[in-house]
Amino acid sequence: MLVFALAGCSPEPQGVQPPVPPPPGQIPTNNNTVGSGTPEQTSATTATAVISPTKGNKVQGTLHFVQEEDGLHITGEITGLTPGKHGFHAHEKGDCSAPDASSAGGHFNPEGMPHGAEDAAKRHAGDFGNIIADQTGSAHIDKIDKIAKLSGKDSIIGRAIIIHKGADDLKSQPSGDAGARVACGVVSVEK
Numbered sequence: 001m002l003v004f005a006l007a008g009c010s011p012e013p014q015g016v017q018p019p020v021p022p023p024p025g026q027i028p029t030n031n032n033t034v035g036s037g038t039p040e041q042t043s044a045t046t047a048t049a050v051i052s053p054t055k056g057n058k059v060q061g062t063l064h065f066v067q068e069e070d071g072l073h074i075t076g077e078i079t080g081l082t083p084g085k086h087g088f089h090a091h092e093k094g095d096c097s098a099p100d101a102s103s104a105g106g107h108f109n110p111e112g113m114p115h116g117a118e119d120a121a122k123r124h125a126g127d128f129g130n131i132i133a134d135q136t137g138s139a140h141i142d143k144i145d146k147i148a149k150l151s152g153k154d155s156i157i158g159r160a161i162i163i164h165k166g167a168d169d170l171k172s173q174p175s176g177d178a179g180a181r182v183a184c185g186v187v188s189v190e191k
């Protein structure tokens with residue numbers, strides 16, 4: 001079902017190779033699998049991340065990702081935050097299993113770049129800057145990212161989205177000094 005859905009809706013004329021069927025004898029894995037540190041190269045046009053709190057926190061929500069002409073459109077609502085800015089990144093490993101989400105590893109950085117602001121020319125592919133929570137602790141997210149994608153080597157599918165306790169200062173190396181990880185969710189292909 002999923003294979004047909006993916007194969008049947010790839011309108012982008014990008015000249016990439018056609019979908020490759022799984023090798024004989026290998027069980028096709030579900031894209032929602034959580035905890036695989038090195039995701040298969042997976043391509044999609046939409047994805048979702050269900051964000052859950054780390055130990056001792058109550059930050060949660062759902063994020064939607066849509067690959068559009070001008071970038072990766074990220075939308076969603078996150079609640080349970082303290083008011084103000086919170087670092088918002090894609091981390092390397094789609095593994096939120098550790099109580100502090102340390103299992104997600106460092107920032108997703110397939111290009112070997114320094115940490116930076118979301119609009120910087122040189123930044124980690126996972127550097128999405130900050131989200132801003134209002135006085136009720138809710139953050140509304142609606143942004144287009146120019147670097148992260150849902151296919152190819154910059155694909156965040158199977159990576160973790162992390163929300164931090166503090167603000168990303170957009171310059172400290174290697175991760176913006178944003179403090180503890182208060183929530184984590186793996187980017188998964190819908191349906």
Ligand code: CU
Nearest residue numbers: 087088089162
């Ligand atoms: Cu982070």
Ligand code: ZN
Nearest residue numbers: 107115124127
């Ligand atoms: Zn970074």
